[in-house]
Amino acid sequence: MRDSKTKLRFTKMQGIGNDYIYFSTFGQWINNPEALAVRLSDRHFGIGGDGVILVAPSKVADAQMKMYNRDGTEGKMCGNGIRCVGKFLYDHGMVNIKEKDEITIETLSGIKSLKAYTTDGEVKTLRVDMGKAILDPKLIPVDLSGDKVVDRRVTIGMQDYRITCVSMGNPHCVVFVDSDIDNINLEEIGPLFENDPIFPERVNTEFVTVLNEKTIKMRVWERGSGETWACGTGACAVAVAACENGFCKKGDDIKIKLKGGDLIINYTDETVYMTGNAEKVYEGEVEV
Numbered sequence: 254m255r256d257s258k259t260k261l262r263f264t265k266m267q268g269i270g271n272d273y274i275y276f277s278t279f280g281q282w283i284n285n286p287e288a289l290a291v292r293l294s295d296r297h298f299g300i301g302g303d304g305v306i307l308v309a310p311s312k313v314a315d316a317q318m319k320m321y322n323r324d325g326t327e328g329k330m331c332g333n334g335i336r337c338v339g340k341f342l343y344d345h346g347m348v349n350i351k352e353k354d355e356i357t358i359e360t361l362s363g364i365k366s367l368k369a370y371t372t373d374g375e376v377k378t379l380r381v382d383m384g385k386a387i388l389d390p391k392l393i394p395v396d397l398s399g400d401k402v403v404d405r406r407v408t409i410g411m412q413d414y415r416i417t418c419v420s421m422g423n424p425h426c427v428v429f430v431d432s433d434i435d436n437i438n439l440e441e442i443g444p445l446f447e448n449d450p451i452f453p454e455r456v457n458t459e460f461v462t463v464l465n466e467k468t469i470k471m472r473v474w475e476r477g478s479g480e481t482w483a484c485g486t487g488a489c490a491v492a493v494a495a496c497e498n499g500f501c502k503k504g505d506d507i508k509i510k511l512k513g514g515d516l517i518i519n520y521t522d523e524t525v526y527m528t529g530n531a532e533k534v535y536e537g538e539v540e541v
């Protein structure tokens with residue numbers, strides 16, 4: 254007896270090339286999002302993407318975002334994803350842009366506020382209040398000395414690096430490099446950082462070149478997804494780390510140049526703002 258298949262509606266969306274498969278659970282039940290993320294993220298045997306994101310009802314916000322990496326692990330926050338969740342709500346008429354251009358999204362890292370901007374009547378850009386950057390090593394336990402991990406020397410994969418650790422609700426390790434980051438063998442060193450025992454919850458790692466005090470270029474190896482073309486929380490962590498290392502200034506709009514495009518990050522003691530695009534690629538149905 255063939256198991257009965259279920260048809261699920263999805264929307265493929267991307268924020269500067271960080272692409273996820275979005276499922277609304279307002280009108281359909283997603284049984285096993287972890288397995289769905291592994292199966293559907295595959296760019297040859299699935300839909301293709303950096304993971305799966307559920308747009309779910311919330312008792313405390315306009316909606317809840319639940320994000321799953323390519324390996325099925327659940328991430329606590331997703332910057333490019335939350336902008337697309339905001340766009341999803343407006344595109345599907347779940348929030349009327351004429352009535353309110355500010356919305357809230359519940360995440361595992363707390364409730365985030367977003368402001369939507371339209372182009373020709375369509376939401377295309379959103380600014381997210383990403384919340385306060387956390388430099389406390391107890392949250393990214395590289396070192397339990399209680400000191401911030403800023404410009405700390407570590408040895409990973411028998412190679413010395415100087416790292417700065419920042420949490421945006423998810424853990425980030427920022428590595429400033431002088432060489433051309435386009436020549437870094439991320440497939441080789443990315444997993445060494447991701448799985449090093451100094452990061453018991455694993456870690457997202459950004460390799461960064463500071464172009465000037467308002468422009469930074471980065472690549473990212475994401476925990477659970479590998480190299481992605483962009484990472485919103487990673488871009489925030491990079492801007493924070495650059496300020497903490499004296500390369501950039503708090504309160505300035507800092508342009509972060511990623512493989513898939515640019516984000517504008519503004520870091521203050523109170524919070525971190527991230528501004529960037531959100532695009533729909535296509536909608537479809539998939540049988541699972």
Ligand SMILES: N[C@H](CCC[C@H](N)C(=O)O)C(=O)O
Pocket residue numbers: 271322327328329330331332333334423424457475476477478481483484485486487
């Ligand atoms: N791409 C996401 C980050 C995913 C983080 C995830 N890889 C984890 O922390 O496990 C972003 O735009 O912020």
